[in-house]
Amino acid sequence: MYPFIHIGRFSVGTFGIMLWLAAVCACWVLHRNFRRWAVEADAIGIVAVATVAGVVGAKLWHVLETPQLLMQDPAGLLLDRAGFAWFGGLIAGILTLLLQSRSSGLTKLGMLDLAAPAAAIGYGVGRLGCLTSGDGDYGIPTNLPWGMSFPNGLVPTTQRVHPTPIYELIAALIITWILWHRGRPQAAKSAGEITGEYLVLSGIARFLVEFIRINPKIYWGMSNAQMASIGSILAGIALVLWAHRTGRSIVLPPVAQAVSTK
Numbered sequence: 001m002y003p004f005i006h007i008g009r010f011s012v013g014t015f016g017i018m019l020w021l022a023a024v025c026a027c028w029v030l031h032r033n034f035r036r037w038a039v040e041a042d043a044i045g046i047v048a049v050a051t052v053a054g055v056v057g058a059k060l061w062h063v064l065e066t067p068q069l070l071m072q073d074p075a076g077l078l079l080d081r082a083g084f085a086w087f088g089g090l091i092a093g094i095l096t097l098l099l100q101s102r103s104s105g106l107t108k109l110g111m112l113d114l115a116a117p118a119a120a121i122g123y124g125v126g127r128l129g130c131l132t133s134g135d136g137d138y139g140i141p142t143n144l145p146w147g148m149s150f151p152n153g154l155v156p157t158t159q160r161v162h163p164t165p166i167y168e169l170i171a172a173l174i175i176t177w178i179l180w181h182r183g184r185p186q187a188a189k190s191a192g193e194i195t196g197e198y199l200v201l202s203g204i205a206r207f208l209v210e211f212i213r214i215n216p217k218i219y220w221g222m223s224n225a226q227m228a229s230i231g232s233i234l235a236g237i238a239l240v241l242w243a244h245r246t247g248r249s250i251v252l253p254p255v256a257q258a259v260s261t262k
Contacts, residue, residue, distance in 0.1 A: 015129035
């Protein structure tokens with residue numbers, strides 16, 4: 001593993017490189033979704049804001065998961081290059097997307113629906129940064145032929161362990177494909193339906209992979225991430241049911257769009 005690429009006196013973190021690549025992939029998917037929905041919006045700007053907010057949210061969530069360590073060394077924990085929690089990034093990203101929806105000519109849930117496939121692919125590619133840096137997001141020891149060791153990682157291990165970031169990338173690609181095809185304009189989904197499906201599918205994927213992750217089990221033999229995954233699944237189911245009942249549009253009506261652009 002290569003946590004850093006050294007160029008002369010400078011060091012570039014591979015996690016940061018993969019995070020940039022994740023943003024690029026998410027931006028491309030969102031741009032393509034805007035085009036097929038005939039939405040005139042700046043995918044680059046939207047993804048840039050959501051990415052920055054997501055990184056901050058992911059870091060804060062991770063820090064708040066360990067309040068004892070935060071009290072002991074707040075600066076060290078906040079500035080550590082390792083340690084990001086997906087659900088913190090998800091919440092921060094959702095909030096920034098909601099704030100940018102009206103100016104893009106979309107309802108709030110409509111923005112989330114069109115961004116869902118982009119979020120899925122971005123998360124999967126971003127997980128490769130955990131793999132290249134060896135930041136401790138790997139799994140438990142395994143004798144399977146594709147097991148990997150991380151002797152030079154930020155959190156080193158010489159044991160062969162499950163490369164869980166690769167598993168999550170595969171799951172993310174499958175989720176992206178499902179959401180992309182179900183979110184076609186011809187499918188005429190109600191606003192919020194695709195977002196709900198994203199919360200359900202991503203929650204299931206994260207819940208399952210946690211069984212072979214090294215995260216500590218806290219509640220009834222489950223990790224913090226698994227508890228959050230259950231919340232994500234339940235929220236997703238509720239949102240899908242609500243979307244079916246309301247039948248709201250993804251795109252703002254023409255009059256509302258005209259007002260939002262003034």
